[in-house]
Amino acid sequence: MALSLFSRQQRGILLTPDATLAALFKSLWQPQVLEWTVITHGRQAMEIIFNEPPDILVVDNRLEDIKSTEVATIVKSENVYRQLPVILCLDHQDLEQDWNWNEIEADDFLMRPFTEHEARERVHLTLCRATRAMDANPLTKLPGNTSIIQRIQDLIDRKDDFALAYCDLDWFKSFNDKYGFSRGDEVLMMSARVIVNTIRSFLGVRSFVGHVGGDDFVFIVPAEIAEDACKRVVEAFDAIVPHFYDEEDRDRGSIISTDRQGEVRSFPLMAISIAVVFNTGGRLKHFGEASAIAMGLKKKAKENPKSSYVLDRRAE
Amino acid sequence: MQKIPLTLAKAGMKLAKPITKANGMPIIAAGVELSDALISRLDGMGVDKVFVVGDAVAASQNPSERVTRLDHLFRRMGDDPFMSKVQRHLREYFTIKAAADAAANGKG
């Protein structure tokens, strides 16, 4: 079977101090099909991983010098390596506490005692599933549409209590038209940072930030902090965005630019509009529902020419 | 001409632009050579940047200068094949840049 699954030799790195595990993996595949490099310590494994990225990375939680979750985080945090599938090897007692799979972006896990069949099939499954779109936004490096949709659907399937916030910038087009795409990109980068670092300031909280494209962003936070998060994002954005305008426009609080009809008119300084959809009590079944509700809310948010957020009140 | 912080000014450097008061009135003319005494006077007046003739940033940014310095910078790299390749690449890079600069200046 294995031979027909892959069109070329696959290379795996197995990070484990456990010689039995290493022997097991080596016995399950012929090297021409899937060749394993075994590394016993996390130290310096990173260099090997980045230098010659394998097709799959298996990390044993029994590693002595670094936590398996830390390895997964380091690898997944660089978008260039985001699509490298990671499997963790755990012992039963490891699962006694909850694992935050949103934070630990591993793709799967194996449990001791390992059975041959399970190990083999899980590795195959992970490898096949690993055509994760390289969909990081080239400007902000944030995850793109495919990852966003996948994440939302994942959370819905797990019946997680989360808030999904869609953000976009009002008057962005007029800014771009007047100041050019380069400055427009600066503003997008700034918006990304404002959202990421504001959400990050809620330490210890599971979160996700994505960049759909253009001036559309998405963030996911626990339902309880959604309103606070929106407040902070709006505040930070409003405080920072004036600095991206020339002094004259900044003082006046508006710019002169052409609208879609080609008419010259005055536009306010950019504002951020946020629409928040809640998934509490597992009410959502599909990502499509979430985005439909959000679109409706967004219209409302945009009625206000200033930065604002609208929460999906039906959740209460 | 280069704008440098006063802290990096040294005796012997020449002012490329006059030192002026806030209202624009020049108090020390361009072309004056800096001395230790003058530098400390400027410091006491709260001057923190001066424009001087020539120097460090200009040399760094000047591609012809970069080409001529390569052999000196790489002098201990010996026969290392990779470093020879790097040096060749840099020579090419700066030579092209120098030519582009010359062409642009010729037209200006």
Added chain:
Amino acid sequence: MEEDLKTSAKGQILSIRDLPTLPKVLDEVSRLVQNPNTSIEAIAKVISRDQVLSAKVLKMVNSPVYGFPGRIGSIQHSLVLLGFNVIRGVIISTSVFDIMSKNMEGLWEHSIGCALATGLVARKAKLKDPEEFSVCGLLHDLGKVVAAVQLPELHKAVGEAVRTQDLRWFEAEKAVLGFGHDRINAWLAQHWHLPPTIKEAMSSHHHPERAQFYPLHAAAAHVGDFVVRVFEYGSGGDDQVTPLSEKALKILNLSLADLDEVFDGFAENLGEVSGVSFAPEDADPGKGKA
């Protein structure tokens, strides 16, 4: 447990007690940051209490090195746009500016140049949070200053060795002290609780292939150091290039041709970056300049 660093010269040690003191606010902020309930506003408030420091930090973060030149109007904004790790690095760097400028000519310019170059390398390599990489470049030679201040005789000897034997500073350090500034950096980073990414870059930029957990940061700082030397902006103690590690380029997934864009960006932004320095705090009109 932290210990003093013994050099190979008898009796000459680098002591923890004599390390430069970092601004008081940094301690307080580091504690705040560990509390999950701390807001960016609270952190900004503490840093802003030191007005002289804040002014310097704002000047630094508004240079082209940090992605938002001229756009950052307050410490709070700098935290929102660049994150705490970057601001902490900038704070450390500005607080040693005086010592650096007085004890090793050209090192400040070399460090700022390296910050610029390392950030450009990170951007070209499409790495996330390039400003964190810039900070790695900014702090990569801190160890040299510490040695200069605490062991002036040995520091002089290193300089001698560089001049008379045409060594690179790093080689001369190893000959005279028994170790290089990368070792001092590791010790410093430990003592100042710097994040592991910056610590790795500081201690492995001369041998990025030996980086333990963060090879990207070590490799980027390594290439950044090479770039600033090619342009001879400022001085790391000698006038030679460092041997460029092929492995470092491989880890970053960059070719020599890719570096051309880094060179372009470096030359372009050098003018802006050169303006970043600070008037000495204890300017005495009577003293003049050395």
